[in-house]
Amino acid sequence: MADTPHFYIILNQVAGTGQAQKIWPQIETALKQRGISYELQISSYPGHTTRIAYQFARFKRTNQVLLIVGGDGTLNQAINGVQSAGKHDIPIAYLPCGSGNDFARGIGLNSDPLQALEQILAATAPVNIDLGVYHDALKNETGYFVNNVGIGFDASVVSITNNSKSKRFLNKCHLGSLSYVFSLIQAFTSQDAFQVTVKANGSVKNFSRGFLVTTTNHPYFGSGVPIMPSARVDDQKLDLVVIEKLNVFFFCYLFIMMLMGKHTRYKTVHHFRTDDLVIRTQTLEFGQVDGEEMGSRAFDMHFKVTSQPFWLTTTKTEQFK
Ligand SMILES: Nc1ncnc2c1ncn2[C@@H]1O[C@H](COP(=O)(O)OP(=O)(O)OP(=O)(O)O)[C@@H](O)[C@H]1O
Missing domain, CATH: 2.60.200.40 (Tumour Suppressor Smad4)
Structure with missing residues (x-):
């Protein structure tokens, strides 16, 4: 992907006991200020993220990244959606807004979502990370x-x-x-x-x-x-x-x-x-x-x-x- 990708965002507002909802306006402001192209889907019930990610994976166009805003549970659901759609090449970005955020810790992603956003926007190509x-x-x-x-x-x-x-x-x-x-x-x-x-x-x-x-x-x-x-x-x-x-x-x-x-x-x-x-x-x-x-x-x-x-x-x- 040479150009800045379009971000298809799934937000779980209840992640981190509401922290995701609180931080979202700041993330959105940062995206707008940088002129980043994005669209937003809200996860509105447990398991909804899997369904949204599955649909996205099936109909994804080129130069798009699936951006998850939530905790480890939300990321897990997104990955299960994408993988169960049989699409193993869709890049996923992640802003840690949960209570635990172990995955961010494990891969060296900043636990502050706004700092993590900088790490995402600086990327020019995907990196492969193991999944169990x-x-x-x-x-x-x-x-x-x-x-x-x-x-x-x-x-x-x-x-x-x-x-x-x-x-x-x-x-x-x-x-x-x-x-x-x-x-x-x-x-x-x-x-x-x-x-x-x-x-x-x-x-x-x-x-x-x-x-x-x-x-x-x-x-x-x-x-x-x-x-x-x-x-x-x-x-x-x-x-x-x-x-x-x-x-x-x-x-x-x-x-x-x-x-x-x-x-x-x-x-x-x-x-x-x-x-x-x-x-x-x-x-x-x-x-x-x-x-x-x-x-x-x-x-x-x-x-x-x-x-x-x-x-x-x-x-x-x-x-x-
Ligand atoms: N709109 C929603 N309403 C209620 N629950 C939801 C909604 N969307 C997703 N969920 C559920 O919220 C739960 C918590 O999400 P998540 O694990 O991402 O946050 P967390 O538990 O705060 O973070 P972590 O796992 O990093 O500690 C998940 O089980 C998910 O299914």
Whole structure:
């Protein structure tokens, strides 16, 4: 694409508990001041972004970029729309306006949407970034993810946070972190150890006390926690981290180590890096994909890696080439 592209924008106003709606007028002003050609679609219900992105992908003209304004969940829906339309060459740009913004962190996109806009407008060509793909054989369900798929503890945290009556109130009082801490404590007490089978790099491993089973595309989950600091979005591999159930004291210690990115040295933390992965559970466990709930179910997940062109420049751009 030689010329400045036309931006087809999908805005999720509820992302970041309304932050996206608040920041949008400033983004629009910046676009107008720069004479950028764009059109706007508002996502008006959960799942609407997938439908809009699907339609856009099917009828897209040349020199257009799909620009997502929202959080990781909105981006996930857009990618699923585009990929399920069978169009794998549509460039996507992203302005992080969610509560977690792990994907932006993972690819070196500024977490301030107006700064991120500069990174987008400075781009002259798309860069390919890895996407995870899963197929759950039990549900015959296929999906794409930009961040991670978690089974067990992290998914319990997502479920508890999303269903917490106090979350909205605490977020409004700018105490979202407090709601997150409550969810962590509640998830730790309610999440039992479970059996999990992992098939990766030609070998099979059984864990009888699985607790956190997270497959990630880049280092971060849970709003900036470095679950696997060495994970990269340009290596055509996924990183699986399995943590076994621990007593509360060691868990707290390990969590602090994780915040510092130093947890991988402990023997209760297992790491696999692979492009062909199977994860099976027998019991009903919570699942999450890019922070969206998958429900409580048994899993027979087959993972692969594909790629998605993104429209951006980052300080990490060199590593994507
Ligand atoms: N108009 C809408 N009304 C209600 N929900 C919507 C609407 N449009 C999209 N959604 C839903 O909003 C949810 C939250 O979006 P998103 O994940 O992008 O924001 P977030 O949770 O604040 O960010 P992050 O995932 O980065 O923490 C998604 O589950 C999406 O389906």
